[in-house]
Amino acid sequence: MEIEKSSGVTVKLKVNGRTSELRLDSRVTLLSALREHLVLSGTKKGCDQGACGACTVLLDGRRVLSCLVLAAQCDGREVTTIEGLARNGRPHPLQEAFVHHDGFQCGFCTPGQIMSAVALLEEDRAGSDEEIREFMSGNLCRCGAYPNIVAAIRDVATGKGTHQ
Amino acid sequence: MTAEFEYVRARDLAGAVATVSGDPDAAYLAGGTTQLDLMLKDGVVSPARLVDIGHLPLRGTTRDRDRLRVGALTTMAELAADPVVAEQVPFVREALLAGASPQLRNMATIGGNLLQRTRCRYFRDPAVAACNKRTPGSGCAAVTGVARMHAILGASEHCIALHPSDLCVPLMALDATVHIQGVRGVRVVPLTGFYVLPKARPDVENVLHHGEMVTRIDVPLLPVGTRSGYLKVRDRASYEFALLSAAAALRIEGRTITAARLALGGVGTVPWRAYAAEQVLTGAPADEQTYRAAAEAALREPFTVPGTEFKVELAKRTIVRILETVSGLPR
Numbered sequence: 316m317e318i319e320k321s322s323g324v325t326v327k328l329k330v331n332g333r334t335s336e337l338r339l340d341s342r343v344t345l346l347s348a349l350r351e352h353l354v355l356s357g358t359k360k361g362c363d364q365g366a367c368g369a370c371t372v373l374l375d376g377r378r379v380l381s382c383l384v385l386a387a388q389c390d391g392r393e394v395t396t397i398e399g400l401a402r403n404g405r406p407h408p409l410q411e412a413f414v415h416h417d418g419f420q421c422g423f424c425t426p427g428q429i430m431s432a433v434a435l436l437e438e439d440r441a442g443s444d445e446e447i448r449e450f451m452s453g454n455l456c457r458c459g460a461y462p463n464i465v466a467a468i469r470d471v472a473t474g475k476g477t478h479q
Numbered sequence: 480m481t482a483e484f485e486y487v488r489a490r491d492l493a494g495a496v497a498t499v500s501g502d503p504d505a506a507y508l509a510g511g512t513t514q515l516d517l518m519l520k521d522g523v524v525s526p527a528r529l530v531d532i533g534h535l536p537l538r539g540t541t542r543d544r545d546r547l548r549v550g551a552l553t554t555m556a557e558l559a560a561d562p563v564v565a566e567q568v569p570f571v572r573e574a575l576l577a578g579a580s581p582q583l584r585n586m587a588t589i590g591g592n593l594l595q596r597t598r599c600r601y602f603r604d605p606a607v608a609a610c611n612k613r614t615p616g617s618g619c620a621a622v623t624g625v626a627r628m629h630a631i632l633g634a635s636e637h638c639i640a641l642h643p644s645d646l647c648v649p650l651m652a653l654d655a656t657v658h659i660q661g662v663r664g665v666r667v668v669p670l671t672g673f674y675v676l677p678k679a680r681p682d683v684e685n686v687l688h689h690g691e692m693v694t695r696i697d698v699p700l701l702p703v704g705t706r707s708g709y710l711k712v713r714d715r716a717s718y719e720f721a722l723l724s725a726a727a728a729l730r731i732e733g734r735t736i737t738a739a740r741l742a743l744g745g746v747g748t749v750p751w752r753a754y755a756a757e758q759v760l761t762g763a764p765a766d767e768q769t770y771r772a773a774a775e776a777a778l779r780e781p782f783t784v785p786g787t788e789f790k791v792e793l794a795k796r797t798i799v800r801i802l803e804t805v806s807g808l809p810r
Contacts, residue, residue, distance in 0.1 A: 324486050341486035341529070342519065364520040365512060368582060377556075377585045383515050384586070387486045388508070388533055431582065438581070452717035453580025 324387040330355065331399025339386050346370045348386035349396060357397035357426045361455075368454035371427040371434075372396050378434035380453075397426035400433065409433060412467035420458035428454045432468045441472035481518060482525040489532050492660060492694070499530050500662045500690025507532050507692060509552060510588040512579075513595045521603045523596075523613060537590075537694055540564075547698045551590030551658075555579065555646070558589055567700035570649045570707035570726050577711045578645040580718045590693040593647060593657065593673070594685070597640035598628055598720055611638050612681040619681075626786035628720060631794070633748040634782040638681035640748060642674070647750035649709055649726035650698065652742035658695035659687065665694070674749035681748075705730045705738065710801040712745070712793065721745035723793050725801040729765070736760050736769070736806075743777065746794050753777040756798065765806045767799065774798040 327336050330353060337352050346363075349355045349372070361369030363382045370381040373395040381394075400407035409432050412418070419425040431454045435441055440450040447465050456464065469475075489495035499505040506526035508514050510533070517523045537552040540561050547563050558564060559575040579587060587595075601607045601620040609618035621629055621639050629639040647670070655670040674685050687693070701707060707728040713719040724744035730737045739760035743751040756773035763769040774795035781791050 341484055342481050344515075344519065365516055365583065368580065371582055374585075378582045379586050380512075380582045383512055383583075385486065385508070385511065385515065385531075387488075388511065388531060390488075434581070440581075449717055450581050453582045 324390075326386050326390045328353075328386070328389055328394060329392070330394045331396060337386070341385070341387055343386045344382055345372070345374070345384040345386050345389050345394070346381035348389075349381060349394070355396050355398050358430075359423055359426055361424065361427070366455075367424070367427075368431060369424050369427040371430040371454065373430060373434060376437070378431050395430075397430060400429070407433070408471045409436075409467065412471050413464070416463045416467040416470070417460070418464045418467040419456070419460050424454060424456045424458075428456065428464055432464075432471075435468065436472055441468055444469060447472075481522065482527075484518075484526055485528045487528060487530045489530050489535060492532075492535055492537070492692070495530050495532050495535065496660055496662055496690060496692055498528075499692075502528055503689060504528060505530055505690075509533055510554065510586045510591045512583055512587045513591060517596060517603070522605050523603055532692070543697075545700050547700060549589050549696045549698060551693045551695055552588050555584035555587050555589065555592065556581070559584065563700070564698075568649065568653065568698060568707065570709040570728065571646070571653075571698065573709040574645040574649050574711075574724075574726060577709065577721075577724075589646070589696055592644055593650075593670070593693060593696070594687075595642075595644060596684075598643050599640040600625075602640055612640055612677070612684075615680060615682050622784055626784045628722070628745075629784070629787050630746060630748040631781040631783050631787050631790050632743070632746045632751050632778075633676045635678065637679055638677040638748060639782070639784065639787070640677070640681065641745065642747060642749050643720050643744075644750055645709070645711060645721060645724060645744055648724055648742045648744040649707070649728075650696070651750045651752045652726045652728060652740040653699050653701070655699065656697045657693055658697070659691050660694045661688065661691045670696075670750075671752050677748050684749075701728055702730070706805050706807075708801055708805040710797055710804065712797055723790060723797045725794075725797045727798075727801045727805045729760070729802070729805050731765050731806055734764050734766075736763055736765050739773075741773070741777070741798070741802075743794065743798070746781075746790060753798070755779065760802070767803065770799045770802040771795070773802065 359369040361367035365383045372381045504527035508531045537550040609620040630641040709726045711724040728740040739757045741753040756777040759773040
């Protein structure tokens with residue numbers, strides 16, 4: 316029977332283009348691996364039970380909740396976090412649009428909002444404000460910055476971002 | 480604190496089934512949105528060994544004449560994007576997109592959706608002693624507690640925990656079948672016979688034996704000319720479990736309903752097929768009077784507690800509304 320066993324796990328993660336090999340307790344989530352082992356604290360722990368979206372990252376290009384994925388499940392896979400969006404020292408257009416539109420107040424949900432928005436644009440789900448709201452519904456903002464979040468995403472989707 | 484567990488990555492189907500079947504303390508890990516939630520967050524289940532099947536080749540769909548074969552590891556997002564689903568069983572797509580959030584739909588699998596556990600807060604809180612589903616014979620805290628997201632059909636004083644799936648509602652209506660791999664081979668069970676009503680043993684939720692794995696779900700496609708729809712009623716507009724939902728497929732010739740399929744979510748301890756309502760609908764005129772009679776038939780013997788009484792009328796109105804929508808009856 317071809318089965319690999321381990322109580323601890325060795326995980327090779329490619330995060331924001333950089334590969335790291337980690338020896339972890341099998342209970343460690345992708346979220347904890349990012350924050351505590353790779354010291355990438357941009358990804359936030361909100362509810363830590365799949366209800367708020369603050370921990371959203373891209374796993375093999377698709378948005379997922381890193382609090383509900385074991386690091387062990389990500390062996391050999393690619394992860395993109397908020398720290399990996401800037402290009403040549405310039406923020407991602409969505410990051411600039413969130414600043415321009417005041418798409419946040421306390422900022423705690425913002426990395427998750429932006430990672431989710433990056434995926435939403437990739438999925439072509441920004442056809443209307445209604446569609447943006449529906450496909451951003453997995454990201455809660457307790458400050459209530461929703462109108463400005465939608466405005467920021469709409470601007471980037473329609474190419475109107477003034478800071479691009 | 481979550482108990483330690485051994486993480487095992489399965490390399491093939493036979494090995495995975497043999498491992499879990501031979502170890503009472505082992506469990507499968509697929510999408511993880513239920514399993515890891517219950518293990519790491521709520522502390523409700525604590526397998527000593529977790530067998531990750533996420534990499535097994537059980538992903539994707541193939542069309543086989545009048546049915547769609549869906550690999551159990553296909554994600555909700557992938558099935559929602561399937562063109563055959565959109566064209567031939569559009570209410571399956573509607574139910575998928577009404578469920579969870581985009582992130583969760585990228586993670587959660589179709590097999591896992593069938594097997595997801597209830598959202599009953601008393602089940603998910605190990606500090607609550609009385610839960611027949613968690614600890615057989617301990618009682619039910621929900622019956623005398625704060626109930627709202629709970630079942631009124633298939634329920635009793637033993638358990639009112641709701642099966643929360645959206646997807647399973649149209650799948651029940653369609654008579655989907657479940658392919659199950661065990662150590663001795665494959666068996667096929669209709670989804671309508673897959674779930675077990677709680678009665679005195681709410682811990683037994685379905686016909687799976689320990690170690691058996693759901694590998695495939697076959698979804699019959701609707702005949703051309705059949706219209707379908709899914710209606711979900713909930714406390715907020717998106718990213719929320721159903722208070723009530725209904726999936727309907729109707730074939731109407733002239734003004735007469737010649738074929739009807741109806742299933743309900745948000746009301747049952749298992750996804751609920753409304754056979755009695757289908758009988759009322761079939762052969763009857765497609766009008767509001769028929770729909771109201773069908774709704775009455777579907778809700779004949781509810782089991783309610785103070786927090787769930789409102790669901791009886793809400794269920795009837797949800798049924799009438801979806802039947803009106805699907806039949807194109809002007810409101």
